[in-house]
Amino acid sequence: MRQTFAPILDLLDEGLRLYRDNFSRFLLLVAVAALPLGLSAAAVFLAFDWLQPGFGLLIVLFATILGTPLSLYVMGALSRAATMAVAGQPVRLRRALAIRPLRIIGMGCYGSFFLLVAGTAVSMVSTACFCVIYMVIGVGMVAFAAGSAGAGPLGGAVAGLAFGVSILVFIAVYAASLVVNGAVYGSAVYAVQPFVQDDLRFGASMGRSLDLVGYKLGQNLLAFLSASLVFGAVALASTLAIGLLLPLPALYLLGAESPVAQAITAAAWVAGVAVAAPLLPIWMALLYQRRRTARDGADLAAQIGALGGDGPAVLG
Numbered sequence: 001m002r003q004t005f006a007p008i009l010d011l012l013d014e015g016l017r018l019y020r021d022n023f024s025r026f027l028l029l030v031a032v033a034a035l036p037l038g039l040s041a042a043a044v045f046l047a048f049d050w051l052q053p054g055f056g057l058l059i060v061l062f063a064t065i066l067g068t069p070l071s072l073y074v075m076g077a078l079s080r081a082a083t084m085a086v087a088g089q090p091v092r093l094r095r096a097l098a099i100r101p102l103r104i105i106g107m108g109c110y111g112s113f114f115l116l117v118a119g120t121a122v123s124m125v126s127t128a129c130f131c132v133i134y135m136v137i138g139v140g141m142v143a144f145a146a147g148s149a150g151a152g153p154l155g156g157a158v159a160g161l162a163f164g165v166s167i168l169v170f171i172a173v174y175a176a177s178l179v180v181n182g183a184v185y186g187s188a189v190y191a192v193q194p195f196v197q198d199d200l201r202f203g204a205s206m207g208r209s210l211d212l213v214g215y216k217l218g219q220n221l222l223a224f225l226s227a228s229l230v231f232g233a234v235a236l237a238s239t240l241a242i243g244l245l246l247p248l249p250a251l252y253l254l255g256a257e258s259p260v261a262q263a264i265t266a267a268a269w270v271a272g273v274a275v276a277a278p279l280l281p282i283w284m285a286l287l288y289q290r291r292r293t294a295r296d297g298a299d300l301a302a303q304i305g306a307l308g309g310d311g312p313a314v315l316g
Contacts, residue, residue, distance in 0.1 A: 004219070008226050011290070015282040018085045025091040026278040029081055030074065032097065068115065069108030073099065075189045076107060076196035078281035079288075083197055086286065099196065106202045107195035110209070115188040122184050126177060182228030183221070187213065189281055190224070193288035212291045220291070227283045234279060239272030246271070 019026055081096040099107075191213055194205040213220065247265040254261040 004222070005226075007219075007290075008223050011223065011283060011286055012226065012230055015082075015279060015286055018082060018282055018286075019278055022081070022085050022091050025093065026078065026081060026282075027275065029078060029091075029093055029096055030274050030277045032074070032077075032093075068112050069104075072108055072111040072188065072192055073104050074277075075281040075284075076104075076192055078278050079189070079193060079196050079285035081278075082282040082285040083289070086289065103195055106205070107192050110195070110202075110206055111188050111192040114191045114209075115185065118187055119181075119184050122180060126180055179225060179228050179232060182232055183224035186224045186227050186231075186280055186284060187220075190220070190284040190288060193285060197285065197288065208292075212288065212295060215291055215295050220287070223283075223287055227280060231276060231280050231283075235273055235276035238275040239269060242272035242275065243269040 076099060077096045080099075081091045081093075084091050084096070191209045194200060194208040194212075198205065198208065200208065243265070246268040247261065250258075250261040250264045256262075
């Protein structure tokens with residue numbers, strides 16, 4: 001167990017260190033996308049009452065469809081910045097964002113399709129598993145409560161305890177579903193790494209992506225889940241800190257029904273997520289580099305070279 005989790009913990013720790021050492025650069029880079037997204041969310045809130053019924057929903061749907069390739073592009077730019085930091089180079093914003101337009105289109109199409117397929121497959125499996133858990137818990141709680149109903153106050157206490165346990169299990173299953181969905185998005189970020197780290201054609205990038213997604217698949221899935229869990233905790237903390245505290249003056253002065261206060265709140269929530277956003281592409285960039293090195297045998301060659309270099313010293 002320790003050998004399984006040690007590389008993942010080392011990966012997460014290195015990613016946190018890189019983010020801490022280059023915090024301002026990464027934050028400025030993600031602001032390139034977070035600023036227009038935040039302004040767009042604020043504009044939708046401001047203009048929602050003026051739009052015709054159904055037109056606002058069409059705007060939200062269009063923004064969602066367009067936002068997936070855009071988010072993958074931003075994740076790719078953050079991954080390029082992470083590779084600069086790993087190499088000991090200064091993080092250049094212009095260089096990180098300088099992805100060719102055709103490559104952005106190919107990366108966006110492939111990443112969106114990968115996310116759709118992976119999300120559908122995981123949703124089918126997780127829905128089946130979670131539905132079975134919900135059914136077993138529900139039937140068990142109802143049966144247990146019904147059997148204890150005629151036992152007087154003790155039966156009522158047992159029924160209340162059973163209801164509380166069912167609520168806790170429901171929350172746990174819901175949190176697990178969020179972690180799984182985050183892992184699916186993390187896998188999509190990992191899958192587009194050949195488009196941002198390697199200078200390959202579209203077909204070669206797609207082939208390398210599928211190859212390295214399947215290489216050490218079990219460890220990759222565990223890394224996706226672990227990264228999603230830590231990212232969710234950091235994102236929740238930053239979102240609550242920024243998304244709740246920052247809009248308080250506007251909510252207090254203008255009221256919760258004010259469109260301006262709602263717009264400020266939406267922009268604050270986007271800013272809270274943006275603070276944690278660089279972590280996921282940093283981890284996926286590091287994971288891709290390690291998997292590519294192991295797949296190509298570069299680490300094995302280095303180990304053999306080190307042994308060869310130590311040989312004469314030992315014999316001498």
